Amino acid sequence: MPVDSNQKVSVIGLGYIGLPTAALIARGGAQVVGVDVSAHVVETVNSGRVHIEEVDLDGLVQGVVSRGNLRASLEVEPSDVFIIAVPTPVAEDRAPDISYILKAARTVAPALKAGDVVILESTSPVGTTEAMRDLFTQLRPDLKMPMQNGAAGDIAIAYCPERVLPGRILVELIDNDRCIGGITPRCARKALAFYRQFVRGQCITTTARAAEMVKLVENSFRDVNIAFANELSVIAERMDIDVWEVIRLANRHPRVNILQPGPGVGGHCIAVDPWFIVHGDPENARLIRTAREVNDGKTDYVVARASDLIDEFPGETVACLGLAFKPNIDDFRESPAVKVAARLARRYGRRIRLVEPYAQALPMEFAGTGAELMDLDTALEQCGVFVILVDHDMFKSVPVDERADKAVYDTRGIWSDQPRRISAAPAGRIAV
């Protein structure tokens, strides 16, 4: 979709969000400068290559760089629109770290002029866009800033969260609906006019604070619902009931839709963003905090139950199936499967084999443990104990006769026809 070619757009932070965004806007025809603090990133992009894996991104970046619509720089330059997409991690104490945003805003401030639009896209705790405005107020007293009471400013400041799925980023950046929050309604309208140039999804305006909360709420909703499934899985296991069957049957209720349990929650959004809400209102965010604790606790529970099974078969080699944070992808960051398998590897060393068709080498968490990568067929030949951590399609397709003699702890419910080898006395027995 065409973007005003007279418009100069700067994208600050050229990561998984910033680089695809910059490249798409450049493809629309705008002059785009991608700014990053990493010289490696800047050099890579300027040579028309990419430093991150994302479907179709390499060809797109090569095209827009060679046509001169996208270039990268270490320095922020005067522009008409600034998009900030830098990291927002949580600190050790679970407090959101907005220092990257404030640092980026400090570099943008000197380049600002009347008429500019600044849009924050980083996932942010509520109030961050206002904090960025306050920083601009300090650094640029010559410019009038927009105020919550509706007072117009010389520049427009807005918040627009990203909800793209890795692997589909270039499609979803265009097709997903957007929620655009302005410090004032006028700021929202200015940002809306910008996004409408390249977004096909609906763009809906609101306040910056509401838009910040929308993003956090989306991921907290997922986290809370997964926590429900994870809690059920522990209770059902103790009661000797197949949780996947229970969920399947309960979901036949027309208004029930329970998600699937697993070894915890991974990725860099769902397991992180709820803490931004908890930190914002610790007294009232009780369910959201508990959900985080339930999901993290599920990982500990899986390690304990898998260890019980491994201890029952001291002579057997153990295959952990899967390391990715969800099925059929090669992303191992913040993966509960990595956490479980690495803890088992530290405890059982050479007895542990990791089966991960999407890994060329083991993540650093396994350094020095003695655990090794192994392909699925060899694991089926050589290992007696299986701990299933990821529901990759390749694992689902193993027929029961190839695994009938294995002792299995299945956290994903993909081998539900597995003959049972252990049975503890179930909880929930009613005395008569």
Ligand SMILES: NC(=O)c1ccc[n+]([C@@H]2O[C@H](COP(=O)([O-])OP(=O)(O)OC[C@H]3O[C@@H](n4cnc5c(N)ncnc54)[C@H](O)[C@@H]3O)[C@@H](O)[C@H]2O)c1
């Ligand atoms: N990756 C996703 O799927 C996803 C989805 C939705 C939201 N988000 C959010 O988007 C934001 C960015 O995430 P990401 O995955 O693109 O991060 P990333 O780590 O892939 O990239 C961030 C980039 O910003 C650069 N950077 C850091 N400080 C800078 C500064 N002061 N100036 C210029 N560049 C700077 C880093 O060098 C890096 O290249 C985060 O808040 C994240 O939570 C990410």
